[in-house]
Amino acid sequence: MTNINRKIAIVGTGVIGASWATHFLAQGFTVFATDPADNAEARLYDFVDANWASVEALGLIEGASKSNLKFTTDLTKAVNGAEFVQESGPERIEVKHKLIESIEAAAGVDTIIASSTSGLLISDIQSKAAHPERIVLGHPFNPPHLIPLVEVLGGKLTTPENVTKAINFYDSIGKKPIRINKEIKGHVANRLQVALWREAFSLVVRGVASVEDIDTAISNGPGLRWALLGPFLNLHASGGPGGITHTLQHLGPAQREWAQDLGEYPPTDDYIVPCANGVVTELEGYDFVKTLKERDELLIGLLAAKKGSSQIP
Numbered sequence: 001m002t003n004i005n006r007k008i009a010i011v012g013t014g015v016i017g018a019s020w021a022t023h024f025l026a027q028g029f030t031v032f033a034t035d036p037a038d039n040a041e042a043r044l045y046d047f048v049d050a051n052w053a054s055v056e057a058l059g060l061i062e063g064a065s066k067s068n069l070k071f072t073t074d075l076t077k078a079v080n081g082a083e084f085v086q087e088s089g090p091e092r093i094e095v096k097h098k099l100i101e102s103i104e105a106a107a108g109v110d111t112i113i114a115s116s117t118s119g120l121l122i123s124d125i126q127s128k129a130a131h132p133e134r135i136v137l138g139h140p141f142n143p144p145h146l147i148p149l150v151e152v153l154g155g156k157l158t159t160p161e162n163v164t165k166a167i168n169f170y171d172s173i174g175k176k177p178i179r180i181n182k183e184i185k186g187h188v189a190n191r192l193q194v195a196l197w198r199e200a201f202s203l204v205v206r207g208v209a210s211v212e213d214i215d216t217a218i219s220n221g222p223g224l225r226w227a228l229l230g231p232f233l234n235l236h237a238s239g240g241p242g243g244i245t246h247t248l249q250h251l252g253p254a255q256r257e258w259a260q261d262l263g264e265y266p267p268t269d270d271y272i273v274p275c276a277n278g279v280v281t282e283l284e285g286y287d288f289v290k291t292l293k294e295r296d297e298l299l300i301g302l303l304a305a306k307k308g309s310s311q312i313p
Helices: 015-026 040-058 075-079 093-106 160-172 189-205 211-219 222-226 231-238 240-260 269-282 288-307
Strands: 007-011 030-034 069-071 084-087 112-115 135-140 149-154 176-179
Touching: 007 015, 007 075, 007 093, 015 030, 015 040, 015 084, 015 135, 030 075, 040 069, 040 288, 075 093, 084 093, 093 112, 112 160, 135 160, 149 160, 160 176, 189 211, 189 269, 211 222, 211 269, 222 231, 231 240
Parallel strands: 007 030, 007 084, 030 069, 084 112, 112 135, 149 176
Antiparallel strands: 135 149
């Protein structure tokens, strides 16, 4: 199968937009990207070049090539004729409104416009749109060229059909889309992360454990399981024959007590210094650029292993 000559528009080529462009290129599309920032074109091509080996390792669709990337500062040229628009502009509602206005002036009335926004509500983003029914949330997990998750949601004026259309599109290009049923700030995955960070910050501030030991606790403990099964299936596995029902009946009272003792997100910025100092200590003796490179290499291996499994959801 080839997606050559099928045009995707990327509006905004920062870290997220560039990563999206890399993924769409790997899926065989012709990608037109636009961004008014100085040196945006050079940064985009550098990003694609630096990360092409990663998407090659994951597997390229027939016809996929870096040469299918086109950059223009003319948003109209980038969007005109695109079958799908992935907007990844700055997280400011007034900027989103201007981008949507410009995109709609050039895109077909049936073209899905997906926003990568990590926290803004789609209802707010689409509030001034001429055709709000086709504007959806398409929030990736960073980096989109490696991480499969995409959170999809419609705003108050989005039609259910277009939400389904977006989900089906993302599914067809190797993503793992989830449908969010109700708008909420931060969506789903980021809120789950914040819940963990809130307690992690609190544990550091309260002197319960060091930054390094908290990182170790997650990366060498539950994080290993979470990479394979989500929190509910892990609870189900913990219950043996009785499954999640047994786990919650057995541990629920204790966990309820622990939950009442969880820390709050620090009310001031005083927590930043001890957390940052802890990270510096943890990274002593490591080259963090190489750490991230090795992380991505291991992630590619994990994704390949999961793809080859028939029993991991």
